[in-house]
Amino acid sequence: MHITDLETIPISHSLPDGHGLGDARSFGHDRATTLLRLETDTGLEGWGEAFAPGRIVEATVAELFAEDVLGMDPFAVESLAVESYTNPYHFGGDVFVQSVVSAIDVACWDIIGKSLERPVHRILGGTECESLVPYASTMYFTEQERPLEEPIQEAVDEGFTAAKIKIGANTDTDVERVRTAREVLGDDGRLMVDMNGNYRPHQAIETAHAIAEYDIDWIEEPVPPENDSGYQDVKAATDIPIAAGEAHYGRFAFKKLIDNRAVDIVQPNLGRCGGLSEARLIADMATTENVAVRPHIWNSAVGMAAAIQFAASVTDYPHTRNIPDPMLIEFDRSENPLREDLLESPFDPSGGELDVPQEPGLGISIDEDALERYRSDE
Ligand SMILES: [Mg+2]
Structure with missing residues (x-):
């Protein structure tokens, strides 16, 4: 062939x-x-x-x-x-x-x-995996005037039990956003925050301390991706796990994150990290050092399918048998027809569960009409 x-x-x-x-x-x-x-x-x-x-x-x-x-x-x-x-x-x-x-x-x-x-997750060496837990990426900074709690309430109403929200403008609004999200999610929901590298280390640390009481699963990109020493400073100053990877590309960048003890969680994006082969290598390096793997997904349905197959193949993070820490799949809740319309059977995160396609390969069928509708080169 x-x-x-x-x-x-x-x-x-x-x-x-x-x-x-x-x-x-x-x-x-x-x-x-x-x-x-x-x-x-x-x-x-x-x-x-x-x-x-x-x-x-x-x-x-x-x-x-x-x-x-x-x-x-x-x-x-x-x-x-x-x-x-x-x-x-x-x-x-x-x-x-x-x-x-x-x-x-x-x-x-x-x-x-x-x-x-066979589906890709079984060829990559994963066990049988029927479904994963999706988390809602929500509470964006927007141009629209909306009540702060509205988007995360919508996600909870859809059945999401986990959410990641945007923070990083200043510590006061960070606390307000986190408090609001925690109230809507309830005590049992998993809550993550994303600073998108907008802070200097001392600012990220200030917020990390201020939101510590709200039981945060991870802080994503506290400082710019290029700031290696900044990651180490933030990680040393807080007990909240630190995550990064959407702005890291290829095995060497991830090896440095892992070797530097800069993060607790790596987040390769399957449309940028080098693909499934490289993501598998990154996952092996990470889990060998007890660093968890949670793919970053802000892609079309194709990149999302790749990330789901990858996530379904990653072995449990070592030593968490008695501390539930499921693989989480990022599911952006902002408007994006490239995610919603491109497949004949779109991914459905409702009810707090996301089915892993079991059909051969990525397990998806492209809707050719939708593809023509969104293509931007003609
Ligand atoms: Mg992010």
Whole structure:
């Protein structure tokens, strides 16, 4: 079997004026990403996502990957990561290179699963896994005037038992947001906070102390991803677990996070970290050092499918048999038709449970009409 065709498909959706949303750093109106479709001489099709702008993905594919990928056996998937660090010497760890590797790698695993007639999580060595616990990403900073508690109340009404909220503007509003979320979630709900790297270490530490009484599962990106010593300072100053990874790309960046004892949780994004092959390596490095793995997902339905298959394959974090600490799947609750409309059977997090597709490969079918509707290159 070999790959005969490769297509990049940028897709996007713009939020209406006044509906922008974001984090402590900035607002945005555009949801955009790039899908990649591979075809084989045996008639199989594989899908992946490069969580990066279409024209950059297209140029990176054409310049660095197309020649090697066309004709490649999809089972040789792990050679992609090795090549990415070898041949584009000096920029293998670049976000756009690793985003493209992610898309090709995931599409290869989709094809491998289809050819073996097994879902990807079983081929990656995972046990049988029927469902995962989704958590709502919510309480964004928005342009709309809404009561603070409204979005998280909606998530709870949908059945979510866990949520991650945006904080990071200043300690006073952080406390107000966390207190509100905790009241809505109740004492038993899992609550995480995301600072999106908007703080200096002393500011992140101030908030960490101020919200400690609200039983926080993790603080995400307390300081900018480039601030290695800042992560260590924050981690040393609080008992709340620290998480990062959405802005780290490839094995070496994650190895540094783990080796530096900078985080308690790594969060690879399957559209940027280097794909399923690299995520598995990252998970092995992390769990070996008792660092937990919770994928970051702000992708289209394709990247989400890859993350779900990956999450379903990751072994329990060691030594938690008596301390329930389930794998959590991020489920963004902001408007994004690239997540909701792209599949013939969309993912459904309602009721606090998310089914893991059991069909071969990623276990998804693309709705071609929806794909045409959101494609942004024509
Ligand atoms: Mg985040």
